[in-house]
Amino acid sequence: MPVVKFTKEKKEIQVQRGSNLRQVALAAGVNLYQGLNGFGAGVNQIANCRGLGFCGSCRVLITKGIENTNSMGLVEKIKFRVPVPDPLPSLAFIGHEENMRLACKTQVLGDLEVETGPEVDLFGENFFS
């Protein structure tokens, strides 16, 4: 059985192959809804699309094992690449095109390491230089 390791939470769980990442995270008590760099996390926990792929707030980084996930479907591609009406998921996706996924649209097909609530660099790394 695949092992999913949530690095921030220091939690490792065994899951059935083909499990939905959002469902296994929530069942394990892992908070996927962490707002924008922590801001709005409380609202996010209530105001999310419950796994339909529409809100983009369950985004995670697959830090190891991206090859052990299903490929991105149309809904997920649109959420990350079309910045309207909500530009935040698209902004967060920049620079993480290879390993950012919506947990609700990700199937676990093998071992994964997952970073929940990845920070969004709103100002760019050279903003103050």
Ligand code: FES
């Ligand atoms: S829960 Fe809304 S996009 Fe995943």
